[in-house]
Amino acid sequence: AQKVTQAQTEISVVEKEDVTLDCVYETRDTTYYLFWYKQPPSGELVFLIRRNSFDEQNEISGRYSWNFQKSTSSFNFTITASQVVDSAVYFCALRGYNTDKLIFGTGTRLQVFP
Amino acid sequence: GAVVSQHPSWVICKSGTSVKIECRSLDFQATTMFWYRQFPKQSLMLMATSNEGSKATYEQGVEKDKFLINHASLTLSTLTVTSAHPEDSSFYICSALDANYGYTFGSGTRLTVV
Numbered sequence: 001a002q003k004v005t006q007a008q009t010e011i012s013v014v015e016k017e018d019v020t021l022d023c024v025y026e027t028r029d030t031t032y033y034l035f036w037y038k039q040p041p042s043g044e045l046v047f048l049i050r051r052n053s054f055d056e057q058n059e060i061s062g063r064y065s066w067n068f069q070k071s072t073s074s075f076n077f078t079i080t081a082s083q084v085v086d087s088a089v090y091f092c093a094l095r096g097y098n099t100d101k102l103i104f105g106t107g108t109r110l111q112v113f114p
Numbered sequence: 115g116a117v118v119s120q121h122p123s124w125v126i127c128k129s130g131t132s133v134k135i136e137c138r139s140l141d142f143q144a145t146t147m148f149w150y151r152q153f154p155k156q157s158l159m160l161m162a163t164s165n166e167g168s169k170a171t172y173e174q175g176v177e178k179d180k181f182l183i184n185h186a187s188l189t190l191s192t193l194t195v196t197s198a199h200p201e202d203s204s205f206y207i208c209s210a211l212d213a214n215y216g217y218t219f220g221s222g223t224r225l226t227v228v
Contacts (some may be wrong), residue, residue: 045219100146106157
């Protein structure tokens with residue numbers, strides 16, 4: 001079975017703080033894909049990153065960075081110097097090898113206060 | 115980049131009526147479309163997967179006679195909520211899968227049944 005756990009339901013920070021959103025996944029596949037999406041209040045899903053299981057390099061994109069650790073089945077997302085515009089719900093998702101389906105975690109609601 | 119146009123953005127209907135939601139891939143051909151349902155402050159739950167020209171595959175617990183999915187062309191998939199009831203009120207999101215662009219999500223439809 002495939003599963004994605006985002007244990008943090010809500011996080012509140014003050015602007016300019018760094019914040020890490022946790023994602024732990026379960027899969028028996030040796031090849032799989034991990035994703036992060038942002039869902040602002042308007043509702044649309046914004047793609048942030050896709051990582052395949054063979055690529056354990058950490059990724060940095062501006063203020064965003066991702067830490068992929070296969071040993072702990074985690075794919076954590078860090079926002080550096082958070083801004084009010086970062087306020088949204090963030091979803092981690094998993095796609096297994098022989099499927100097109102995306103399995104979403106329950107999401108983490110991030111509120112950044114000025 | 116890839117765009118999926120989802121309409122309507124929101125709809126209010128009377129109990130017992132049917133509502134059709136459309137998703138169009140604007141600049142690519144989507145061989146596979148996914149339909150999700152999202153309750154307030156909850157995750158995206160996959161309802162069904164549709165492939166162009168064939169019957170949709172529904173997830174366990176989703177009534178196929180209530181949620182009719184048609185994927186008649188490579189650029190259009192529709193979800194019809196038949197005989198809608200207040201408990202069908204939710205946020206519905208489609209997603210198109212393409213080999214080049216990966217998953218592209220529509221902007222969602224907020225359905226309210228009164």
